[in-house]
Amino acid sequence: MAYHHGDLREALITAGRSLLEEKGLTGFTLRECARRAEVSHAAPAHHFKSVDDLLAEIATQGFGQLMETMAAEARRAKPDPAARLVAQGVGYMAFAAAHPMLFRLMFYRETERFQTPALAEAARAARALHYAAVEAALPLATRETKVRMSDFAWATVHGFITLLLERQIGEGENAKALRARGVAILADMAETVMRAGGVPD
Amino acid sequence: MAYHHGDLREALITAGRSLLEEKGLTGFTLRECARRAEVSHAAPAHHFKSVDDLLAEIATQGFGQLMETMAAEARRAKPDPAARLVAQGVGYMAFAAAHPMLFRLMFYRETERFQTPALAEAARAARALHYAAVEAALPLATRETKVRMSDFAWATVHGFITLLLERQIGEGENAKALRARGVAILADMAETVMRAGGVPD
DNA sequence: CCGTCAATTTGACATCGACAAGTTTGGATC
DNA sequence: GATCCAAACTTGTCGATGTCAAATTGACGG
Numbered sequence: 001m002a003y004h005h006g007d008l009r010e011a012l013i014t015a016g017r018s019l020l021e022e023k024g025l026t027g028f029t030l031r032e033c034a035r036r037a038e039v040s041h042a043a044p045a046h047h048f049k050s051v052d053d054l055l056a057e058i059a060t061q062g063f064g065q066l067m068e069t070m071a072a073e074a075r076r077a078k079p080d081p082a083a084r085l086v087a088q089g090v091g092y093m094a095f096a097a098a099h100p101m102l103f104r105l106m107f108y109r110e111t112e113r114f115q116t117p118a119l120a121e122a123a124r125a126a127r128a129l130h131y132a133a134v135e136a137a138l139p140l141a142t143r144e145t146k147v148r149m150s151d152f153a154w155a156t157v158h159g160f161i162t163l164l165l166e167r168q169i170g171e172g173e174n175a176k177a178l179r180a181r182g183v184a185i186l187a188d189m190a191e192t193v194m195r196a197g198g199v200p201d
Numbered sequence: 202m203a204y205h206h207g208d209l210r211e212a213l214i215t216a217g218r219s220l221l222e223e224k225g226l227t228g229f230t231l232r233e234c235a236r237r238a239e240v241s242h243a244a245p246a247h248h249f250k251s252v253d254d255l256l257a258e259i260a261t262q263g264f265g266q267l268m269e270t271m272a273a274e275a276r277r278a279k280p281d282p283a284a285r286l287v288a289q290g291v292g293y294m295a296f297a298a299a300h301p302m303l304f305r306l307m308f309y310r311e312t313e314r315f316q317t318p319a320l321a322e323a324a325r326a327a328r329a330l331h332y333a334a335v336e337a338a339l340p341l342a343t344r345e346t347k348v349r350m351s352d353f354a355w356a357t358v359h360g361f362i363t364l365l366l367e368r369q370i371g372e373g374e375n376a377k378a379l380r381a382r383g384v385a386i387l388a389d390m391a392e393t394v395m396r397a398g399g400v401p402d
Numbered sequence: 403c404c405g406t407c408a409a410t411t412t413g414a415c416a417t418c419g420a421c422a423a424g425t426t427t428g429g430a431t432c
Numbered sequence: 433g434a435t436c437c438a439a440a441c442t443t444g445t446c447g448a449t450g451t452c453a454a455a456t457t458g459a460c461g462g
Contacts, residue, residue, distance in 0.1 A: 008440080024311040031418065040442050042420085047440095051419065101311070107367055108309055110225040110302075123369065151361065151370050151382060152389050159360025160352065166308055168324065169352050181352060188353050192393045209409085232449065241411045243451085248409095252450065404462085411456065418449075425442070432435080 009047040011037040016058050021101045025108075030054065055105060056114035062102045063122035067129050069095040074133070081137035082190050088133050089157045089186045096161040104165070107158070130154055138197040149193045156189040210248040212238040217259050222302045226309075231255065256306060257315035263303045264323035268330050270296040275334070282338035283391050289334050290358045290387045297362040305366070308359070331355055339398035350394045357390040 015036035020028050030051045031041045048054040073091030077083045096103040106123075109115065134150040141149070160182060163169040170178045216237035221229050231252045232242045249255040274292030278284045297304040307324075310316070335351040342350070361383060364370040371379045 024314070026311060026314060029418070030420095039440095041418090042443080043441055045420075045441095104309065104311070107363070107369070108305065109367055110227060110305070112368075113225070113227060127369065148382070148385050148389070151364075152357065152386055154370070155360035155364060155386060156353065156357045157360070158364055159356035159358065162308070162363060163352075163356060163359055166310055167313075168308070168328065169355070181349070184349050185353055185356060188349070188393055188397075192389055196389075230449065231451095242449090243412080244410055246410095246451075406461090407459095409456100409458080412454085414453080415451090416449100418447105420446085422445080423443085425440100427440075428438095430435100430437085432433105 008037060008039060008043065012044055012047060012054060013057060013061065016054055017061075017102065020055075020058065020105065021099065024101050025055075025105060028055070052114035053116070056116045056119045058102065059106045059109075059114070060116065060119045060122045062099070062106045063119070063126050065099075066092070066095045066103075066106070067126050070126075070129060081133070082194050085133045085137050085153065085193065086186045086190050088130065089153070089189065090182075092157050093161045093182050096165060100165050103161075107162070127154075134193065137193060141197050145196055149196050153189050153193050156185060160185045209238060209240060209244060213245055213248060213255060214258060214262065217255055218262075218303065221259065221306065222300065225302050226256075226306060229256070253315035254317070257317040257320045259303070260307045260310075260315070261317065261320045261323045263300070263307045264320070264327050266300075267293070267296045267304075267307070268327050271327075271330060282334070283395050286334045286338050286354065286394065287387045287391050289331065290354070290390065291383075293358050294362045294383050297366060301366050304362075308363070328355075335394065338394060342398050346397055350397050354390050354394050357386060361386045 012033050015033045016028070019032055019036065023032075028051070030044055030048075033054065034041050034044050037043075044054065048057065070088045070091035073087045073094065074084045077087035130153070131146070131150045134153055135146050138146055138149060160169065164178060164182075170181055173181070213234050216234045217229070220233055220237065229252070231245055231249075234255065235242050235245055238244075245255065249258065271289045271292035274288045274295065275285045278288035331354070332347070332351045335354055336347050339347055339350060361370065365379060365383075371382055374382070
């Protein structure tokens with residue numbers, strides 16, 4: 001199964017990931033991926049039907065890595081459900097900050113340009129991971145409340161980190177201050193979620 | 202100042218806006234804008250240095266329109282500061298839903314691909330409009346609290362509508378149910394903000 | 403009537419994604 | 433071990449794009 005290149009498919013994904021982080025979606029080029037993998041410009045065609053197909057694979061892996069980061073952060077937290085919810089939020093933000101272009105790609109899919117079953121499944125799994133954390137924090141709530149709070153919590157975290165990456169929030173503040181802003185947002189988010197569960201504070 | 206085309210600059214912007222909504226950022230092409238304005242492919246060069254320059258202008262106008270929508274919605278609301286804050290959020294969401302591609306463009310600027318002074322100023326003005334609404338709702342709060350709640354409120358609204366546009370939230374729900382979700386999120390957001398101002402409920 | 407200058411066009415170049423056709427390689431089969 | 437085949441890869445090509453340079457057109461003041 002290996003020929004000139006031990007595993008061209010994986011090499012293209014690796015090259016694509018670094019190219020994406022360097023140049024963004026605009027500068028992302030199938031031919032440049034091929035160049036970095038030291039193959040001809042048409043070699044990727046055998047592994048990915050189109051440039052969007054490669055991007056979809058990269059995004060899919062991104063969701064897996066996002067889940068890993070969230071889960072790892074949650075494991076480090078206290079067993080308290082609220083603390084774990086916050087920790088997952090920290091993991092979410094940390095992933096986005098570490099891989100901003102990948103994060104953008106994952107959540108900027110325009111008119112479903114690239115949409116594979118695998119990508120849809122990966123995104124669904126990440127959603128489920130988040131929902132489980134909210135559910136654990138609100139054992140007595142109705143399903144409607146759990147869904148509402150799940151949306152609320154995700155929207156808050158996602159909106160914050162997105163606006164931060166686009167430099168719409170935290171004008172002129174340094175990294176430490178921005179991190180403090182993130183922690184504050186997460187605390188406000190968790191308080192609102194827990195209150196919905198009947199805990200008055 | 203008018204030649205073949207009464208006002209090519211404006212015509213290109215108009216053409217660009219509809220092209221953007223139709224095809225998204227990927228399908229956005231300077232040559233197609235020129236075609237729609239019925240000029241040659243190189244005509245835009247005299248009015249916009251590059252394709253990014255045209256996109257920046259479109260995004261700038263988008264921020265203006267976003268502010269108009271937010272302000273219009275706020276005027277229709279009760280004079281109560283909390284109600285106005287919610288109303289601005291409704292306007293924000295309504296704008297994003299009505300012009301999803303434009304909205305994405307405005308908040309997806311990658312590595313500052315297009316960054317004009319005018320664009321930065323327009324974005325700043327929109328931020329200021331939002332901050333003023335939060336400030337009016339929290340007259341007694343410290344500046345730190347106002348900033349924190351401003352970030353919080355914006356993140357919640359922006360995150361929700363963004364995830365909705367990317368179909369990450371509201372799986373399989375119809376338009377009416379999604380609208381209800383938005384209203385619920387706004388209510389939760391406003392409650393949290395108002396509580397930070399010392400109002401216990 | 404003419405010259406000047408901005409607006410526009412025509413033409414060119416490098417690059418891109420995608421396709422077609424040819425070439426190499428690894429390995430299964432006999 | 434020789435043969436053959438399918439997959440992996442290359443080369444070449446096409447239409448389209450963004451940007452630049454040079455030619456052309458038109459308006460407007462003198």
